[in-house]
Amino acid sequence: MLVVLLLLMAAPGLCVLRRYHFIFDLKTFTEAQSYCREKYTDLATIESMEDVEILNSMAETAGVSAPWLGLYDDDDLMWRWSLSDTSFYTHGKEEFRQWGAGEPSNGGSGEHCTVIDGYGQWLDTSCTDNIQAVCSDVRGLDVTFVLTDDSMTWTEAQSYCREHHTDLASVRDMTENQKVQELVPAGGYVWIGLFRDSWKWSDGSSSSFRYWIAGQPNSDNQDCAAADFTSSGGWWDGNCEQKYPFICYSQVTSKLVIRLRLQRKSSSLDLNDPAVMEAMLKQLQQKLKDQGLNDDVRLSFRKQSDGKVFHKEKKKTGSRKDEL
Known part of the structure; x- marks a missing residue:
């Protein structure tokens, strides 16, 4: 039997991995977008009602009512x-x-x-x-x-x-x-x-989640989206040149370490051979895709202190109680 440590890195799409930041400076949509990309990751992308609820809770504390989000209309219908x-x-x-x-x-x-x-x-x-x-x-x-x-x-x-x-x-x-x-x-x-839908997210996200207020969007000349936290965080379309507070997000990386036990079918197979490890990772990655996980998941082996990944498992020895 052999022991290996496997590192699973999860990216957005598996769970909520964004940290939101309310910015109180008044900026146009383009100015806000540049600021978020420089200081954080991008303007806020919202993918679910869970995200909406998080922002509602934050807005109540922050006292912001109508900030820009990362959604805009570029007239490209797909x-x-x-x-x-x-x-x-x-x-x-x-x-x-x-x-x-x-x-x-x-x-x-x-x-x-x-x-x-x-x-x-x-x-x-x-x-x-x-x-x-x-x-x-x-x-x-x-x-x-x-x-x-x-x-x-x-x-x-x-x-x-x-x-x-x-x-x-x-x-x-x-x-x-x-x-x-x-x-x-x-x-x-x-x-x-x-x-x-011609509305797209600033960070290129393919999320189709929308939370428009009834009747919105309602104007061909209002191509940028903002949230109304006096209306449960619903969205409305606004003039991109108007100056409002805005919400940025930063990416959060999550890691999961899994310990596996493998058994060799051939004693001549060197599991620490880089080519062998690469082949195993490709097979594991494909199995994850077959189960519906997306390409944002990344797998890698973690080397131990001696530079190796795989080690032969030590047999457990029985212990004997001292006799009184």
Whole structure:
């Protein structure tokens, strides 16, 4: 038997690994962005209601009501899934699409959300339509689909699915498309999680989480997002040239050390050989990806005081009580 210490480094996406900083200086969005990138990591990215609750708690102490966040509108409309874990719906391959003929059409320049019909075809439509939705329950790479009882807008459906399930349905292949199609009411449509949104995070995050106040965003000339902590931390769009306080974040790195016991099948195999260790790390990394973890996870072996990673395990010897 052999003993090895393995270092697992976790990055954002596995858990909340951001530390937020409220800055009281009044700056435009661009000035705030430059400041955060110089002093910390970037303007704040918000990925979940847990993040919102953290900021609400901090704002109550800080007394800040309307700071800039790291979200801005660059007018570049791209289709993406509500579920922000890209490793789930791509899994090393091109994203699946099943658009109907002539779709997406973006009629009236206002069709930014996706429905699936009873034929399994996708159509873009207004996100304010009230229809039923298909939610998903995700466990690793396995998924089950659930039809909602009530009709709602796409945003309402997204909030409902995230509260009661994992998210709105992401469809990865024809098999899953057929499963969702079977849930479509006769002659009707249902929401799925594909949408297009020109709002992006300053740090390049792919997070699709949004927490807009009702009716927001509401102006073509207000391209930067701020939080309103008098309204539960909801977001509104503002003029990027206005000067407000802002929220930065700094990256927090977490590390987990795991002790493993391995058994050699061949006595001639040198587990401390760099090539052998590299091959083992690649296999372990692939197993983590197969289980749904993203590429932000990094694995490495930790060397011990003698410069080696692996050591033969010492056999435990029994102890004998002293006789009185």
